[in-house]
Amino acid sequence: MTYDLELINVGKVYDNGATAVSNFDLAVNKGEFIAFLGPSGCGKTTTLRMIAGFESITSGDMMIKGVRMNDIRPEHRPTSTIFQNYALFPHMTVRRNVGYGLDVKGMPKAERDAKVDRIIATLGLEDIAERKPEKLSGGQRQRIALARGLVVEPDILLLDEPLGALDANLRKAIQNELKLLQKTLGVTFIFVTHAQSEALALSDRIVVMNQGRVEQISPPHQLYTRPDTPFVAQFIGRNTIFKGAVETQTDDVARIATSVGTLSGLWNSKGSGSVRGGKANLVVPAEAIEVHAGTDAARDAITRQYDGNLIDATLTGFEVVGHVSHLRAALNDGQQVSLEAHVDKYQPGRFAVGSNILLSWNPSEATVIPTA
């Protein structure tokens, strides 16, 4: 079986010697929705531009449907690109913009018009088809760009932060539309973003990148609950991270000694086994932490229930914003922990700021990652 897109050890070194991307491996199935996620300058856009053909690939191979594409010019690749600033042709009407890719292919007029009409209807652009893009709203222009990119029926649609220039409400709406469109058409989408909410909401798999390297490739939920690397742990979600050293490790659970006691979580090492005493991070998602009143009576029961994952803390902040309660706590070693839950769980006044509290979590909801 061939993949729609394969990146095999792909790297990019600029002429001045700076490395933009290195050792990028990825295989994408047909119809998958992949997000490249990472902070700015992590190489995600460069990788997308290498797939599109706007940047040269300096090492490794890039294949689309099993055909090597490294030396193929962009206009001969079966990809379309959607740009953050839309990059519409300002001197053409919406219809001309959308149909331009078919014009240059020399497609018969009747067939071309039918296709253009269909995609214009799909994206709801009928009313503005004869206008020029200049006075249209960001959302409309975004849809025009999508129509223009999709009408040429690419194998892969490349989207470079396509929602970045839209306001929050519109972004949400187009996000849903985009997902629906992708499922309907079955086109493979590669989507570059620095907003994790977008990546988590849209994609089948997320490629987290940092400093030109792939940190983790996982479905959104797994990325969220089972980070592979310390970078992913601090970049995705709102995690509390305890640094420590491995005390014991079975196949599943690892216990690590930290400055606030011995704590445990699921062991997550990609291949490399643990060394007793080796450094490791315990990653606890904000949603996994339970808060209890700091009374001695409950202590033993809680310790047993959470397999020893119990730490003392002082509540330093308690705010309710809308339907979410935000709690902040200081641990004995000075580390700050923040967590949040639905307001029904921690109602205002349940804990007094400044009082002692106990924090706990299930080992199965936390992850231990070995660190260098």
Added chain:
Amino acid sequence: MNANGIKLGLAFYTTLFLVFLYGPLVVLAILSFQTGPEGGPQFPIIEWSTYWYKHLFGLTPPSRIAPLPIEEGLVRSLVLAVMTMIVSTVLGVTSAQAFRTRFKGSGVVFYLIVLGMMVPGVLVGLGMALVANTLGIDRHWWGTTFVLHVVYTYPFAFLVMLAIFNRFDPSVEEAAWSLGVTPARTFRKITFPLIFPGVLSAMLFAFTLSYDEFSRTLFASGRDLTLPLAIYGTFSVEVHPNVFAFGVLTTLFSFALLGTYAVLMSLSVRRARRVLVQEDA
């Protein structure tokens, strides 16, 4: 100094600037309405008349004052300016396009091109005359002069286009490529319409600089004179107000050219502004 004082100072400065800019032209224009053929190129105006304008076009009875020998020079200068404009603009656009990506030696080549507008015109003209003599090439306005005009005006066109490309959003071109449009067609159908205001400016620069070029042309043009040389030639005999009348007409021609440019530009700029709006929103 208080704000009012600054304002007053600036107003004075601006007035002075305008006087120096248009004063000579206004004097010239007034004197061109001197009566003829006995009236000379000086005040006072003996009597207002359009005699010298008629004289220019040979509509006056024959007199001791010969018609201005500029007809052929005018045609030559216009043809030369158009030729220069076309070649310099094409060179300017294509080389600025090349400079959009850094290439080996691009810094050196940049300065070599810009040098063409820096070097003193008289020296280049003299040098060209010497080279032509040495190589046995005849000097002509359509040959040696034309080459010098291109060398002189091309850097202006190049710099204008460089500035235009500097603000050009390349993702529009990439969008076209990704739709399967070849680079050549992308340039013709996407890039060129968007940079057209810049091309207009480059053309205007090249045309006007060539049209009244004097120092380079002086040594390089050979026997057949261009307009600036022909007019200069008439000064050596005796100056009559017909030169002023011609000056007024040619200034009006320049204004017409500028007017056309302004209209075309405002059309293009309106389109460019739409592009900007598109990027901002």
